[in-house]
Amino acid sequence: MEQAVDTVREAPPSEPRWAERHPIAALFARRGAIGLVTLFVVSLVVFLATEVLPGNAAYAVLGHTATPARIKAIEDQLHLNRSIFDQYWSWISGVLTGNPGRSFANSQSVWSLVAPRLVNSAVLVAISGAIGTVLGLVLGAFAALRKDTWFDHLTSVVALAVTALPEFVVAIALIIVFSTVLLHLLPAVSLIPPGSYAWSRPELLVLPVATLVIVIVPYIMRMMRAAMIEALESDYVEMARLEGLRPWRVTFVHALPNAIAPAIQVVGLNFLYLAGGIVIVEDVFNFPGIGQGLVNAVSDRDIPTIQLIVVILAAFYVFVNIVTDVVALLASPRRRLGR
Amino acid sequence: MTSVLVPDSPSPAPAAVRTRRRRGSSTLARAARTRRGAIGLALVGIVVAIAVIGPFVAPYSPTAFVTSPFAAPSGSTLLGGDVLGRDVLSRVLAGGWLLLVMASAATVFGVVVGAAAGISAAYLRGSTDGLIMRSVDVILAFPSLVFVLLLVSIVGPKLWLITIAVGFVQAPPVARVLRSATLDLSERDYVKAVELQGMRPAKVMSSELLPNLVSPLMVELGLRLTYSIVIMAGLAFLGFGQPPPAPNWGYMIQENRIGLSSNPWAVIVPAALISVLTVGANTFTDAIARVVIGVERQGDDATLASTLGLGNLP
Numbered sequence: 001m002e003q004a005v006d007t008v009r010e011a012p013p014s015e016p017r018w019a020e021r022h023p024i025a026a027l028f029a030r031r032g033a034i035g036l037v038t039l040f041v042v043s044l045v046v047f048l049a050t051e052v053l054p055g056n057a058a059y060a061v062l063g064h065t066a067t068p069a070r071i072k073a074i075e076d077q078l079h080l081n082r083s084i085f086d087q088y089w090s091w092i093s094g095v096l097t098g099n100p101g102r103s104f105a106n107s108q109s110v111w112s113l114v115a116p117r118l119v120n121s122a123v124l125v126a127i128s129g130a131i132g133t134v135l136g137l138v139l140g141a142f143a144a145l146r147k148d149t150w151f152d153h154l155t156s157v158v159a160l161a162v163t164a165l166p167e168f169v170v171a172i173a174l175i176i177v178f179s180t181v182l183l184h185l186l187p188a189v190s191l192i193p194p195g196s197y198a199w200s201r202p203e204l205l206v207l208p209v210a211t212l213v214i215v216i217v218p219y220i221m222r223m224m225r226a227a228m229i230e231a232l233e234s235d236y237v238e239m240a241r242l243e244g245l246r247p248w249r250v251t252f253v254h255a256l257p258n259a260i261a262p263a264i265q266v267v268g269l270n271f272l273y274l275a276g277g278i279v280i281v282e283d284v285f286n287f288p289g290i291g292q293g294l295v296n297a298v299s300d301r302d303i304p305t306i307q308l309i310v311v312i313l314a315a316f317y318v319f320v321n322i323v324t325d326v327v328a329l330l331a332s333p334r335r336r337l338g339r
Numbered sequence: 340m341t342s343v344l345v346p347d348s349p350s351p352a353p354a355a356v357r358t359r360r361r362r363g364s365s366t367l368a369r370a371a372r373t374r375r376g377a378i379g380l381a382l383v384g385i386v387v388a389i390a391v392i393g394p395f396v397a398p399y400s401p402t403a404f405v406t407s408p409f410a411a412p413s414g415s416t417l418l419g420g421d422v423l424g425r426d427v428l429s430r431v432l433a434g435g436w437l438l439l440v441m442a443s444a445a446t447v448f449g450v451v452v453g454a455a456a457g458i459s460a461a462y463l464r465g466s467t468d469g470l471i472m473r474s475v476d477v478i479l480a481f482p483s484l485v486f487v488l489l490l491v492s493i494v495g496p497k498l499w500l501i502t503i504a505v506g507f508v509q510a511p512p513v514a515r516v517l518r519s520a521t522l523d524l525s526e527r528d529y530v531k532a533v534e535l536q537g538m539r540p541a542k543v544m545s546s547e548l549l550p551n552l553v554s555p556l557m558v559e560l561g562l563r564l565t566y567s568i569v570i571m572a573g574l575a576f577l578g579f580g581q582p583p584p585a586p587n588w589g590y591m592i593q594e595n596r597i598g599l600s601s602n603p604w605a606v607i608v609p610a611a612l613i614s615v616l617t618v619g620a621n622t623f624t625d626a627i628a629r630v631v632i633g634v635e636r637q638g639d640d641a642t643l644a645s646t647l648g649l650g651n652l653p
Binding site for chain 1: 473476481483484488493568569572573576579599603607610613614617622
């Protein structure tokens with residue numbers, strides 16, 4: 001959300017006419033262009049970090065077992081003997097055409113390793129994001145309507161505590177309660193065979209989704225509560241009350257829509273958070289997604305896989321940022337005017 | 340989101356510099372006197388005491404094999420045995436101090452770099468501002484943990500690299516907060532006055548702007564410390580920390596979870612200590628933020644949330 005403000009503030013004072021007539025389209029175009037540039041720089045950073053900085057990627061892969069022959073083989077595979085521009089070009093064009101190279105770990109095509117994991121992670125993020133958003137908005141609105149009651153105080157203290165808990169602690173706590181020490185209701189690890197998809201065993205999704213939901217709900221709840229309180233105390237809600245509208249109508253038709261706009265940005269941020277949060281949660285539950293794939297790849301120094309997964313996550317980040325800005329803008333008439 | 344963190348009472352006269360310097364400690368003292376602040380400080384204090392005194396009072400060596408794997412708690416091993424039959428209590432007592440040292444170092448590094456970048460961007464403006472803030476955008480295009488893993492994949496899980504990497508990913512959000520706080524300050528008359536006297540930009544930033552940014556800096560320090568601990572413990576849990584025989588709360592959870600049904604304490608105790616530490620740090624930070632922006636009404640949660648940088652999740 002800070003990016004949105006920055007862009008508005010840094011916009012040149014005299015925009016072309018087209019942009020004045022279509023402020024939303026102009027914003028979309030500008031954010032899209034910034035996003036593309038950011039992605040380009042991100043791809044450069046990923047490429048340079050993994051292939052050039054350590055002196056030589058071949059040494060990084062082979063470690064102590066480096067022999068001249070093996071180094072030569074890896075260098076040929078990575079085209080390390082070519083110029084840096086050639087290397088970057090052959091890598092990025094491979095990524096963009098769906099042919100990002102072969103894994104160091106087992107020589108399979110990286111894309112065939114990552115694609116099923118990507119689908120599983122997308123399912124995990126989508127379900128957790130959807131449940132977490134609805135739950136957070138409802139709890140936040142409810143806390144605002146019951147402001148200063150025991151429910152409000154309890155949820156705000158719990159939210160403050162939960163926002164500081166590391167994901168793996170939440171995950172382990174759920175495992176202790178539901179699948180090992182206290183109860184034996186759910187599987188502690190997701191034994192989905194590599195290459196098959198998460199929805200084939202829905203019960204394996206329960207604990208990973210629950211962990212991510214618990215971690216994101218407090219943020220959405222706090223933001224929704226604050227926005228709802230602000231809306232409820234505003235003049236137009238007061239006006240609606242004085243006009244004698246029924247309380248439910250005041251709440252749901254007048255206050256709620258105005259509280260949703262600020263909450264949307266937090267929802268977007270939570271999808272961003274989920275992109276990073278899946279790394280640890282997938283590892284805890286042995287869930288075959290790209291987060292676990294990244295951890296394995298870092299342990300194995302499987303550079304082509306690391307590069308592809310990091311670029312995918314960064315692209316998701318940039319995309320969600322743009323969507324969040326635009327949706328927040330559409331949801332809030334005041335913001336459309338700029339400053 | 341624009342930051343609201345302007346010092347509560349703007350003191351424009353240069354003569355007030357001396358009193359401004361002391362604002363840092365008085366804010367901390369005021370935060371510690373609130374109920375939230377006292378609770379947060381107590382929680383952090385307990386864990387820090389265990390981590391610091393622990394290594395000296397541990398009954399066994401953290402790497403000695405004294406019982407059977409996942410042995411239940413007994414008179415000689417109060418928390419039972421771990422995956423290799425080492426004493427869980429001794430490993431808990433010895434396994435916290437390095438996490439604290441690394442997280443603190445990363446926090447200081449991240450806040451110093453972020454503050455320097457943010458203040459320079461806001462005060463020098465122009466191309467410096469553009470360059471710094473676009474770099475910030477690029478780093479923020481990665482989830483922090485993913486960026487740290489990317490850096491770790493280069494050289495391997497060296498402790499110095501993890502510390503620098505965790506600090507480095509914390510710098511961008513600090514830079515954003517400090518930039519908007521500085522933008523508000525740099526238009527003040529007292530800044531204009533010293534500029535007219537010909538003070539160099541570096542001196543203006545360090546002796547005029549910085550003392551007035553102590554409040555947002557302290558909130559950021561608390562916040563970044565919490566996230567540093569969360570990220571570091573998470574990295575250790577994933578196996579990117581000290582090499583295995585060394586005790587480490589994060590990795591203890593990972594290596595002992597297969598024995599949860601025999602000796603859950605080997606997992607519960609380190610997990611509880613990490614949680615108490617991060618929850619305590621976060622609660623104290625919340626108290627600092629409330630003192631800084633003078634939150635009395637609960638309805639000011641939105642300002643508080645933005646001050647606490649909820650836009651910058653770990």
